[in-house]
Amino acid sequence: MSALREAQRRFGAALAGAAGEPDALPLLAGDPVRNRALLSVYRATSVANAVAALRLAFPVCAQITGDDFFDALARRYRDACPSSDGDLNRYSAGFPAFLDGFGPVSALPYLPDVARLEWAVHEATTAADAEPAGGRLFAGLDADALARARLRFVPGFALLASDWPVADIWLGHADDAKALARIDLTSAQCAVVWREGWRVRVAALAPAAYALWQALCRREAVGTAWAAACAVEPAFDPGPAFAQALSAGWLHAIDFEEDVP
Amino acid sequence: MNLDLATGIGLRQPHYAQLLAERPPLGFVEVHSENFFHEGGASLGVLERTRAHYPVSLHGVGLALASADGGDAAHVDRLAALVDRIEPARVSEHLCWGRVDGRHFNDLLPFPYTGEALSLVAARVSAVQDRLKRPLLIENLSAYVRFRDSEMSEADFLAELVCLTGCGLLLDLNNLYVNACNFGEDAFDMLAALPLHAVGEIHVAGHAQTEYGLIDTHGSRVCDEVWALLRAVRAAGVRAPVLVEWDTDLPSLDVLLDEAARAADAGDATAREVGHVRAA
Numbered sequence: 001m002s003a004l005r006e007a008q009r010r011f012g013a014a015l016a017g018a019a020g021e022p023d024a025l026p027l028l029a030g031d032p033v034r035n036r037a038l039l040s041v042y043r044a045t046s047v048a049n050a051v052a053a054l055r056l057a058f059p060v061c062a063q064i065t066g067d068d069f070f071d072a073l074a075r076r077y078r079d080a081c082p083s084s085d086g087d088l089n090r091y092s093a094g095f096p097a098f099l100d101g102f103g104p105v106s107a108l109p110y111l112p113d114v115a116r117l118e119w120a121v122h123e124a125t126t127a128a129d130a131e132p133a134g135g136r137l138f139a140g141l142d143a144d145a146l147a148r149a150r151l152r153f154v155p156g157f158a159l160l161a162s163d164w165p166v167a168d169i170w171l172g173h174a175d176d177a178k179a180l181a182r183i184d185l186t187s188a189q190c191a192v193v194w195r196e197g198w199r200v201r202v203a204a205l206a207p208a209a210y211a212l213w214q215a216l217c218r219r220e221a222v223g224t225a226w227a228a229a230c231a232v233e234p235a236f237d238p239g240p241a242f243a244q245a246l247s248a249g250w251l252h253a254i255d256f257e258e259d260v261p
Numbered sequence: 262m263n264l265d266l267a268t269g270i271g272l273r274q275p276h277y278a279q280l281l282a283e284r285p286p287l288g289f290v291e292v293h294s295e296n297f298f299h300e301g302g303a304s305l306g307v308l309e310r311t312r313a314h315y316p317v318s319l320h321g322v323g324l325a326l327a328s329a330d331g332g333d334a335a336h337v338d339r340l341a342a343l344v345d346r347i348e349p350a351r352v353s354e355h356l357c358w359g360r361v362d363g364r365h366f367n368d369l370l371p372f373p374y375t376g377e378a379l380s381l382v383a384a385r386v387s388a389v390q391d392r393l394k395r396p397l398l399i400e401n402l403s404a405y406v407r408f409r410d411s412e413m414s415e416a417d418f419l420a421e422l423v424c425l426t427g428c429g430l431l432l433d434l435n436n437l438y439v440n441a442c443n444f445g446e447d448a449f450d451m452l453a454a455l456p457l458h459a460v461g462e463i464h465v466a467g468h469a470q471t472e473y474g475l476i477d478t479h480g481s482r483v484c485d486e487v488w489a490l491l492r493a494v495r496a497a498g499v500r501a502p503v504l505v506e507w508d509t510d511l512p513s514l515d516v517l518l519d520e521a522a523r524a525a526d527a528g529d530a531t532a533r534e535v536g537h538v539r540a541a
Contacts, residue, residue: 027409
């Protein structure tokens with residue numbers, strides 16, 4: 001075992017928790033009492049960096065729980081799922097799944113899905129820049145060709161189906177930290193996330209439209225996706241859905257079967 | 262890129278709009294590399310627009326070069342992509358470790374200055390330089406603890422590292438001052454022990470006084486002692502650009518520009534003094 005690795009293991013254990021301090025102290029020169037305090041300064045910095053990364057990615061969750069409770073959640077997440085990456089911007093991806101099974105937030109059952117939506121927003125914020133397809137993407141296509149086509153979406157486009165009104169919760173908190181009090185929490189909702197220029201947008205989607213876009217995101221053909229939407233809502237008219245997608249800039253390109261490798 | 266005696270500030274999100282609108286006369290700006298590792302979006306767009314007007318220094322906080330765990334190839338790849346995109350004037354990292362057994366502490370952690378560590382860091386620095394096809398600047402660390410097993414000082418470690426790899430030094434004068442105070446040493450002696458010929462950039466920053474000693478917070482104005490160190494560095498003939506680092510309790514852009522002007526004054530005053538000495 002390398003002496004350097006052994007020293008880093010012991011120092012690291014003291015940063016993971018105070019229980020690691022006794023094994024780390026013999027590594028250090030000088031007064032052990034003072035060194036113990038300094039190890040706790042390092043530990044506090046590592047915790048604060050992780051908490052700050054989570055606060056940055058999940059501001060609405062923090063508004064819902066309150067800052068103190070959120071910071072406690074973030075510390076528990078750090079204990080359960082430590083960072084493995086030198087880039088803290090990647091650290092928070094597992095936070096929604098952590099909340100799913102975490103007892104202390106069971107009184108806030110919508111919180112994991114709000115976190116999922118916020119992570120989709122976070123990813124859209126930094127997704128690759130791409131030019132949306134123009135309004136004439138479907139021009140000149142006959143019905144058969146359209147039914148066989150597959151669509152590509154702009155980077156950052158994401159869909160979320162939830163048992164909770166996640167889009168309303170997210171949109172309400174954009175300008176009101178106390179928005180939760182006036183939202184009907186009994187309704188399920190589908191949400192769509194995308195970036196318009198440099199600004200991330202969130203909107204609610206009707207269940208049939210969600211089925212359409214979800215199938216298209218899975219690279220199903222337009223005809224198959226339309227059938228999936230009609231299974232949810234038999235009279236579903238895809239015209240307004242495609243018009244919304246083109247005007248909002250969700251679509252990047254269209255592929256026909258001969259283009260698909 | 263020649264940035265002799267240039268002064269710069271960190272490019273931080275609350276100042277994006279004002280900096281781009283007013284374009285104050287700065288020699289360069291610096292960002293934390295990891296905050297721009299993504300593929301697109303507003304902040305990367307701002308960095309590209311800023312790059313059209315100012316040289317950019319990319320300052321890394323996540324490579325953790327002294328981690329015994331092994332190199333982080335994915336991190337180096339992301340840095341290389343950013344370097345290709347931004348064409349920075351400087352690329353720097355810290356003399357620290359951060360990751361062990363797969364866990365990253367996302368902090369700049371000290372380690373014992375041993376021969377084993379020197380071999381590891383030298384190999385890692387060389388590999389990164391080969392990948393980026395350019396020299397790295399390595400920053401001296403503010404370290405609150407020291408290790409019994411250290412076989413050399415940080416200054417000697419850095420001097421050896423410069424010899425072995427051809428890397429440059431990012432001389433952080435606040436870190437140096439914080440260490441000098443915390444360990445009861447003379448900051449000017451510590452300065453003299455460093456390979457000053459290899460300095461490619463200088464950092465000045467503020468720190469906080471706590472019950473445990475000085476902590477490197479980057480959250481206040483630069484203290485008089487650190488300005489004195491900057492004048493000493495200039496008097497020693499070091500012409501590398503100087504950056505005002507400010508990360509916590511970020512003030513208005515005007516305060517940062519004022520600190521940058523003071524950094525420029527330190528260079529000018531020293532040049533005048535050196536000029537007088539030479540004339541006499």
